[in-house]
Amino acid sequence: MYKVNVGKKILSANEEFALSNKRFFAERKKMCLNMISSPGSGKTTILAKTISELKGKINIGVIEGDIQTDLDAKRIRATGAAAVQINTDGACHLSAVQVADALQNLPIAQLDLVFIENVGNLVCPSVFELGENDKVVVLSVAEGDDKPAKYPAIFAKSKVLLINKIDLLDAVGATDFNIERVKADVLNLNKNISIFPVSAKTGQGLADWYDWLVTSVRNLQT
């Protein structure tokens, strides 16, 4: 059995940049949310819809993390919002220093809220703080309702869980995805989490998520 003891050192370097990012947001009274999920849970679709619907209420900018391509940043820019793409070049999560660099390219004075869309990965991004106020985890109905039990860390650390693609609930079937089971499992890991079942495609359930966002931003600004 071999062990390489570098975990602590990497985290500490990352934590320094995360603290600096946190100060950056706090000094300017800007909110930052770190969005984490498996690939294909619908993060970008949720963001694009949220930006469009909240236009005129809160101004949103996005830092997009991807291993390759700028497909997601293009989808965000199509809404008219500012988006900065980070390509991790194979790495499985965003780091705080990458976010610090990206912040230099966002028109921060005009924004109320910065979303960081992390690399699609339910595991590694949960360990690396980026300086965000809170984490938002997205779980798609099609992934199955056993995911909080199997990947507990991110559910334990998040402030909000968006259960997305509820338009697929009938097609997936209640045996494979029982919303009440998910709620119970997640609240068992984290009693302070807000859970919103939504469909980014049909818009169902998104009003509660928008209310949560607007209230959180206003609370931070006053």
Added chain:
Amino acid sequence: MYKVNVGKKILSANEEFALSNKRFFAERKKMCLNMISSPGSGKTTILAKTISELKGKINIGVIEGDIQTDLDAKRIRATGAAAVQINTDGACHLSAVQVADALQNLPIAQLDLVFIENVGNLVCPSVFELGENDKVVVLSVAEGDDKPAKYPAIFAKSKVLLINKIDLLDAVGATDFNIERVKADVLNLNKNISIFPVSAKTGQGLADWYDWLVTSVRNLQT
């Protein structure tokens, strides 16, 4: 900007164990497949169905990789097959040394084929060889058809792509998942990959996957 140059060293230690595992399988003429996907693409359901359907034709054992819980190993054992659970305790991929340990607890003489079900993660497991003959990547229709472009490494390295949950195609819609687009993108990355659109739930399309498995095992044994 900081850099920690440990990637090479970790890979080399892992590669030694991977080579030793490869010899282990080759000496015994056993086949080993490393199954990789996002969380919730249906790996365990595919395996359980495959084991049941091929009973009497080829004997299958499973090494289950999970961050926590033994939910998946229990699902495999319910089919009557031997399954060894590895809990990675937070780590985002299986390593070859963990597989070497697990192999000691499988009744290898009775088996034709060992499946390794990796941790649900489309990124990290693609980098760590485990000593397998081939990789099998699973993509669920509900994840969207842009995943090969966004996570190319695992599609470039795999011998088989199972496009799972085709029973959800109508509910997801052709705008979000176009099978022909996926096939074209994946073949562009890897012209030697075999692509099987399947539904582990309804059984649709699985016959071709079973044929591929039986033929591959027989070729290796003769």
